[in-house]
Amino acid sequence: MSGARILSMGFVGLILLFLAFPIIVVAVVSFSSADYLTFPPPAFGLRWYRAYFGSEDWLVPTFLSLAVAACVVVLSTLLGTLAALGIARLPRALRVVATGLILSPLIVPVIVVAIGIYYAFSRYGLVGTPVGLVLAHTCLAVPFVVTSVSASLAGIDPRLEQAALSLGATPGGTFFQVTLPLIRPGVLVGALFAFITSFDELVVALFLSGTGAVTLPRRMWEDLRFSIDPTIAAVSTLTIVLTAALLGGAHLLRRRAERMRTA
Amino acid sequence: MAQGAPALPVAWNRVMPLLLVAPLLVYMVVFYALPVISMLLRSVSEPTWTLANYAALPRDTVFLNTFWNTLYTAIVVTVGTLLLGYPVALGLVRARRSAPLILIIILLPFWTSILVRSYAWMVLMGRHGLINEALIAGGLIERPWRILNTPLAVQIAMIHILLPYMILPIANALRQIDPSLARAASGLGATPWHTFRQVILPLSMPGVAAGVLLVFVLSLGFYITPAMLGGPRDITLSMLIAQQVDQLNWSYAACLSATLLATALVIIAAAQRLPGIGNAFKMSAR
Numbered sequence: 001m002s003g004a005r006i007l008s009m010g011f012v013g014l015i016l017l018f019l020a021f022p023i024i025v026v027a028v029v030s031f032s033s034a035d036y037l038t039f040p041p042p043a044f045g046l047r048w049y050r051a052y053f054g055s056e057d058w059l060v061p062t063f064l065s066l067a068v069a070a071c072v073v074v075l076s077t078l079l080g081t082l083a084a085l086g087i088a089r090l091p092r093a094l095r096v097v098a099t100g101l102i103l104s105p106l107i108v109p110v111i112v113v114a115i116g117i118y119y120a121f122s123r124y125g126l127v128g129t130p131v132g133l134v135l136a137h138t139c140l141a142v143p144f145v146v147t148s149v150s151a152s153l154a155g156i157d158p159r160l161e162q163a164a165l166s167l168g169a170t171p172g173g174t175f176f177q178v179t180l181p182l183i184r185p186g187v188l189v190g191a192l193f194a195f196i197t198s199f200d201e202l203v204v205a206l207f208l209s210g211t212g213a214v215t216l217p218r219r220m221w222e223d224l225r226f227s228i229d230p231t232i233a234a235v236s237t238l239t240i241v242l243t244a245a246l247l248g249g250a251h252l253l254r255r256r257a258e259r260m261r262t263a
Numbered sequence: 264m265a266q267g268a269p270a271l272p273v274a275w276n277r278v279m280p281l282l283l284v285a286p287l288l289v290y291m292v293v294f295y296a297l298p299v300i301s302m303l304l305r306s307v308s309e310p311t312w313t314l315a316n317y318a319a320l321p322r323d324t325v326f327l328n329t330f331w332n333t334l335y336t337a338i339v340v341t342v343g344t345l346l347l348g349y350p351v352a353l354g355l356v357r358a359r360r361s362a363p364l365i366l367i368i369i370l371l372p373f374w375t376s377i378l379v380r381s382y383a384w385m386v387l388m389g390r391h392g393l394i395n396e397a398l399i400a401g402g403l404i405e406r407p408w409r410i411l412n413t414p415l416a417v418q419i420a421m422i423h424i425l426l427p428y429m430i431l432p433i434a435n436a437l438r439q440i441d442p443s444l445a446r447a448a449s450g451l452g453a454t455p456w457h458t459f460r461q462v463i464l465p466l467s468m469p470g471v472a473a474g475v476l477l478v479f480v481l482s483l484g485f486y487i488t489p490a491m492l493g494g495p496r497d498i499t500l501s502m503l504i505a506q507q508v509d510q511l512n513w514s515y516a517a518c519l520s521a522t523l524l525a526t527a528l529v530i531i532a533a534a535q536r537l538p539g540i541g542n543a544f545k546m547s548a549r
Contacts, residue, residue: 004455012354015347016368019426022383023372025393029386037386039393079287086283089276098284101291108299109484109527111501112520115508116299139295142287200376203486207508217378224382224491233386236379243374 023240030233037230048234058235061219064130065199068215071134072141072198077191080145084153087146103143110203113139118207128210136208137198144197145190152186152257185257189250196243306517316518326519333500336418337482343422344478345471348429355430356437373427381491384420385411416492421485428481429474436470437463476534480527
């Protein structure tokens with residue numbers, strides 16, 4: 001191996017360390033036994049996890065975030081999958097407009113979305129309610145479902161559906177027996193991304209949570225204003241583990257889908 | 264995409280896609296487009312229809328400073344992610360056995376919340392954070408160095424957060440380069456550096472353009488990270504908008520929102536017109 005190659009690999013390694021390091025530090029700090037934030041910790045323990053699991057102040061927002069994210073998954077997966085099935089077959093002009101509208105939350109600065117929804121929802125008493133959060137988070141999650149399902153639809157051989165129809169299957173039967181099984185991995189990946197989008201969302205929650213519907217990120221944000229004690233590190237580590245587990249699941253689904261396609 | 268069933272009436276084939284998309288379209292109009300548009304209209308409707316809010320912007324020093332700070336941060340972050348991201352993309356594409364590990368290291372932060380990552384940088388950059396402790400222990404400085412609550416803190420954390428958005432489109436473009444081109448170049452006597460400079464780099468430009476566009480536009484809207492790590496004077500446009508909403512200054516907040524949104528859209532539209540880049544953005548969107 002040449003010197004230049006070792007040098008460039010070292011450089012890439014350093015950047016990867018830069019990417020991973022902050023997250024590793026948070027995970028290590030969460031097992032600290034110290035009263036305050038210090039690194040490396042003087043000793044290790046589960047004290048901050050006990051603080052988290054023993055406190056209603058943390059558990060109530062956690063359950064709210066999980067419940068909101070679950071509702072967002074159901075709503076965005078249903079709406080997004082149906083739309084993905086139809087969108088490619090729309091007339092061109094309509095398709096461009098529909099795609100633009102549905103994908104625009106990826107580009108429009110989230111603060112603009114957040115205050116727009118806050119402005120409208122405050123008139124209908126939806127601020128400070130879990131329903132308001134579900135309705136708003138679904139808008140942010142839907143683009144991930146539509147792109148994920150569209151990608152798996154694009155990979156389907158159209159002859160499979162045509163064969164089913166010409167062999168006498170009803171359109172409904174074709175959908176449930178042929179199309180749906182083929183796009184299921186794409187739907188599940190979209191659902192996972194929708195879950196993560198809602199569960200981690202903070203900017204919209206800052207405006208819509210009020211006092212009645214405080215989500216976990218909102219609770220962390222409030223806590224950070226007063227202290228950066230290691231309870232937040234424990235909460236952060238738990239959310240990282242949850243995210244990693246979901247991403248691992250998504251990866252396995254993709255692999256299975258690829259095997260199904262090549263088989 | 265599947266053609267509809269030949270047995271079905273043509274009219275049904277026309278209506279069916281519309282029926283499938285309609286629920287989501289109605290949902291997005293009611294809960295997203297109309298709220299945002301009605302909020303933006305506040306910028307021109309008070310007390311009567313007027314463009315006074317926009318006319319005042321060029322002389323509004325608070326706005327001008329914030330706008331410049333937002334643009335400047337976006338430029339620094341875009342350059343930073345490009346310089347750090349390109350080598351990683353190259354490493355990712357060339358790696359064999361370590362490729363899955365590199366991908367995990369890139370993707371895990373990508374899907375970790377911005378709040379958690381900003382918090383991680385607070386832990387690292389604090390007065391008694393790891394960076395200061397290490398610098399003091401190494402004898403490089405005597406007293407803690409103030410990084411937290413400075414523009415530098417915001418820039419480092421934003422580069423960290425946005426790096427995957429630069430790496431992934433570039434890696435995507437690099438992967439599509441025919442490997443026989445590089446072999447041909449070196450077979451014809453080009454040094455590795457020349458092969459990179461004359462073959463690989465030009466062919467990867469669509470990915471670079473997509474990454475630059477993505478990172479720049481996303482940087483413009485950052486709120487959480489500058490609010491947590493920045494100083495009281497280095498506010499971004501998003502933070503100014505949130506402040507104005509807190510003070511119920513809706514027409515000004517709406518005017519700032521429209522300006523932020525228009526800036527992002529103008530940059531995307533302009534980039535699409537540059538030769539070669541329009542295709543790049545479509546490519547990365549897929």
